Amino acid sequence: MKEIQKSGDGVAYALLCNNRKTRLESSSGGAFTVFSDIILHKGGVIAGAVFDEKMNVVHKIAKTPDERDAMRGSKYIQSDAHAVWNEILDYLENDSYVMFTGTPCQVDALKSLADIKGIRTDKLYTVDLICHGVPSPKINRELFSQLSGNGKKLVGYSYRSKKKGWHAHFEEAKYEGGIKESRRGRWLAYSNILLFEKYYTNRQCCCECPYCDTNRVSDLTIGDAWGIEKFAPEIDDNIGISLVLVNTEKGAQLMGRAEDGAKIYKFRLDDFMQPRLNKIPCPKPEKKEEFWDYYERNGYLKMLRKYAGYGMKGRLLYYTKVILRRIGVSKYLKQILRGRSQ
Ligand SMILES: Cc1cc2nc3c(=O)[nH]c(=O)nc-3n(C[C@H](O)[C@H](O)[C@H](O)COP(=O)(O)OP(=O)(O)OC[C@H]3O[C@@H](n4cnc5c(N)ncnc54)[C@H](O)[C@@H]3O)c2cc1C
Ligand code: SF4
Structure with missing residues (x-):
């Protein structure tokens, strides 16, 4: 150069x-x-x-x-x-x-x-x-404790697997014996990345x-x-x-x-x-203290349901979006919604 x-x-x-x-x-x-x-x-x-x-x-x-x-x-x-x-x-x-x-x-x-x-x-x-x-190592330990791996020991974890490319979000757990288990971000990775993006953790x-x-x-x-x-x-x-x-x-x-x-x-x-x-640190969410208090009192999975939409309603919404994207409808919906707001 x-x-x-x-x-x-x-x-x-x-x-x-x-x-x-x-x-x-x-x-x-x-x-x-x-x-x-x-x-x-x-x-x-x-x-x-x-x-x-x-x-x-x-x-x-x-x-x-x-x-x-x-x-x-x-x-x-x-x-x-x-x-x-x-x-x-x-x-x-x-x-x-x-x-x-x-x-x-x-x-x-x-x-x-x-x-x-x-x-x-x-x-x-x-x-x-x-x-x-x-993010907090404690919350991450909770994520890892949920990964069963059929009894195999967890030996690595990729938060940014490129299985579906750099622009997609996939995560991958790696177990002993070379076994790998991929999970599409958010839902299957127990939504830790969503908590990270919402700045709670x-x-x-x-x-x-x-x-x-x-x-x-x-x-x-x-x-x-x-x-x-x-x-x-x-x-x-x-x-x-x-x-x-x-x-x-x-x-x-x-x-x-x-x-x-x-x-x-x-x-x-x-x-x-x-x-x-650009001189903009991550914002502090208004409900950050409430989030930690709820987690300490109710545990990881309940906390995910409340703060990361991991409950039934949230999952339904997520999978509906995935299906709409797959059949190519979400692009047109976005255009219609954009048109309405102009
Ligand atoms: C917590 C965190 C937040 C990030 N936020 C942003 C962001 O907002 N915008 C952005 O553009 N990029 C961000 N990055 C950086 C980005 O994810 C890539 O790590 C970076 O682009 C380097 O990629 P690479 O392909 O060169 O290297 P890779 O091969 O991916 O190397 C990763 C490097 O990061 C170091 N590293 C990994 N995890 C940690 C950790 N927890 N603490 C300290 N060092 C670590 C490793 O030692 C290694 O040097 C973030 C990374 C981390 C770890
Ligand atoms: S955001 Fe700032 S204070 Fe926090 S880990 Fe990164 S460099 Fe350190």
Whole structure:
């Protein structure tokens, strides 16, 4: 690539990893794998979020591509990074390259920690996510406890399976022995994603997040290139496209080498201004306290019926919409309703 421009110049990049399998396993276009490959080739290590043996989401260190691959895919739960802070600082003290990926607040915490301890960070590369907010691990444990898997142990979970493409919402539970069970979002995944979208389960501090801005804490920022299908449909093959913001010189160095593993297209940052880049943190729902109180008193499934429409009425409405979409009627209904409201 001729010249890498920064987000400060009003530029954003769309990135599609050349390896189709990688892109299918990643949440967006596989930007995380492309950047982490560069650091692994330099002999460095990668810190990112994985499921541990109890299916909690925690940050770990990967030294090999196989260990790194377990980090692929967004886990829509708060990841516990406490166990890796000191390990990362040890690597930096020993002059190793480290790439840390996580939420902007985690990147900020790591940089502050290194600063307090007086540890040099010239070999630290940071990649943060555009962050919608992190939901409660407790609610997620409830979801996992509902998945029976016919007695098989749950060993992985994809919140963004691409079985039906990047634009569809499918989730996939992975059990020991390679058994997989797909579930269309919302209903069959017990509606946790709907609670996430309605902001009931996000952490309180996410409603006042100071990182929802194009002025980023990290070297590179990655997210979904949502909306690209409208202004560059020719590159949207429905397998996933990453949005990349280059924030610093170090970020520009990595981006400069990314072309070996990916196709990269330059756009205006303005084309991709989603709320979490536009100074708009996730809102706090009016009934958030009531929601948690109801859940504590009545349990998970009752709470889903009340707040995520998981009851009979909600399911009927959902399946009616699915059928109307399948037989092609919903498109015409939407046009009629749009016509009426004009
Ligand atoms: C909680 C959360 C909220 C997000 N909100 C948005 C959003 O509002 N808009 C948007 O455009 N993109 C959002 N993303 C980012 C998006 O889902 C993709 O993760 C991102 O586009 C990278 O995709 P990829 O294909 O490059 O990498 P992938 O291979 O999918 O890599 C995922 C990367 O995310 C890290 N990660 C996964 N789960 C967590 C976690 N729980 N905590 C910290 N790090 C994690 C992994 O370490 C890895 O580096 C969010 C991600 C998460 C985890
Ligand atoms: S929304 Fe903000 S505070 Fe919440 S996890 Fe993301 S970066 Fe951290």
